[in-house]
Amino acid sequence: MQRREALKSLAILTGGAVLIPSCNFEKEDILAAYSNLQITSTQQTLLSAVANSIIPPGNLKGAGDIAVQDFILVMVNDCLDKERQALFTQGLQEFDAYSKKVGGSKFLKLEATEKEKVISAGLAIAPGTADEIQKSVREFLSITKRFTIQGFMMSEYIMKDIKPYSLIPGSYKGEVLLSSISNPKING
């Protein structure tokens, strides 16, 4: 338990880059921080690219720029049941093949707009599909999208620098005209 906690803390500090050797030396090393998942650092890089396409850099940083992939992996590792973890891992493994099929190339080699098209196509796969691979790609992308949004919007970057969050929300007003509320537009 203590080792696990220590690894978890290290994972947060280092972005998961603590490696333990896998049993099969032909395979890449597995990231030890995510003990319920079998994730390699190459896959972690791919996940970062997917997150960065879902919320790309622009005027403000993108999801990959603030390492949202580490949050995604922590959440998948700790807060999803085994079945969904397996679908996520499988979908991540299959994702480059899917990208080749739909976008013509490995994901990292695609242009930004093509990347978005591949992700959108994957998210549009019918939820009830009988195709195991399609199903895992869809699940991987929908889990990744959900945690990308959460990880980005609930990041220190957004909650401290961009839309400062206050622990003290102000006294309650129960009758506020929508027209009286004006939030300054944030240019993403």
Place this chain on the structure above:
Amino acid sequence: MANFNIDATAERTFQAIVIGSGISGSWAAKELCEHGVKTLVLERGRDVKHLHDYPTTNMLPYEFTHRGQLTKEVEAENPVVSKCYAFREDAMHFFVKDKEHPYVQEKPFDWIRGYQVGGKSLLWARQVQRWSDFDFEGPARDGFAVDWPIRYKDIAPWYSHVEKFAGVSGNKDGLAHLPDGEFLPGFELNIVEKYFQAQLKKHYGDSRHMILARCAHITGNLDYYKQQGRVQCQSRNLCQRGCPFGGYFSANASTLPWAEKTGNLTMRTNAVVHSIIYDESKGKAVGVRIVDANTHQTEEYFADVIFVNAAALNTNLILLNSTSNRFPNGLGNDSGLLGKYVAFHNYRAGISAEYEGLSDYTTTGGRPTSGYFPRFRNLHKQETDFLRGYAAGFSAGRYNYADQSGIGLALKEELLNPSKYSNWSVGSHMMGETIPKETNFVALSKDEKDAWGIPLLRVNVDYDDNDEKMVKDYQQQMTEMFEKAGFTNIRVRDDHRAPGLDIHEMGGVRMGKDPKTSLLNKDHQLHSCTNVYVTDGACMTSTSTQNPSLTYMAFAARAAHHAMKNQKWGKV
């Protein structure tokens, strides 16, 4: 006990011992200490000092590894406490974990506990509605349990006493069945809640009310609360973490530091109470036997008066485990009813809907309370095919949210500048009175003991036909009221939760007039061992519908003064 000598006995002797430092125990301790009574408080958990021991209180959302969510590992290890709405990443450390303190569920019962200084007063929902004689006269009128030996007039001044000190925000609503108290300014009901209020008036006249729920938060009289080191509630809605402002009432922020300031309080933490020591020759209780939570050493403490405020079911456990020649079946248990007639609040049902009107309006800021329906069923006379009735929460709100359908820069812009407003969503949950029965009981396990050698508690508590009827009636009546108010997309639910998750378990050591049919007299003394007082949930003869903590606080203060008067102590 090799070192046991006269000096040690003197050091271990107090005027009063209070078992439990939670919402009721801390009130007994505060009253006793304030009037010069040397008081020992025994707390089975660790110390939690106001301001110092609230590790998450000022943490920002991104500082929580899982942004507040429970991990699957925590959920798997804690199937019971994980069901509690407040058991989340930010407040897990104030709850008992399932494995730490097992109990025997002979019927499903979700026992939610907080073993630390302050107990569950750190975690409670802070709703404080007074009882009235419509509640105290319930058992006598409707022929269940036994008659309460007290009435509203007996407790009203004590309600005022505790409300003033704890700080209660609310409106004077002028309802006989939910008496007004010593209120600080109320929070605001929002425009849809007020609309619903007006609709009730229109369709039901004066027979049904939805009011602002009274809550134990400071909203005024600030100089007075400054003496306690507490300031105005900041509407953070992070109460379960412990409040650095002392904005809501907790034992930690209010009664315990007040008691400590007198110099008369001794707090003994990590003290797992084994039993109350009864002296056959003196014919009274003389002390309390504890097991140190860490060292597992047994120790004894002595006092003239003992208050048992261990929280309802643990108070039952302690008394059941306090056996002697005089009381072979548990302290004060001549009637054989100790542990029996346990009851709770039925929280199974709820309703949600939408309101499409008033769409030009929204709310801003935070509010630590909501709307409240005092009981309207069977209030003046029996009118349904079930006994008693229910109170209900009510609230309306709407949310600014982002359309998350896209990806890329468009999604990012939308997330940063959410363009959508939900309809108003409205909802309510029931808080039903349950009827205490002999068949709903707790007892000691004959063979299973905990790590401190204390028998495990067996819990046998269940719903009955009256509860089933009440669930249906709540759903029907609420649906009717929601339809009349023009709410749409109305959905009722019955989550079939086990008893216990309401965290309003009560009874087992009930009050009554007759020692043959009750354990406690009108002053909260055990009929047959009068220097032992019980003023927590265990003493409840019936449950009524109101959140019970305020009543426990008032009972504790009243009983403490009774004890002091009896003992001719202090400056009462």
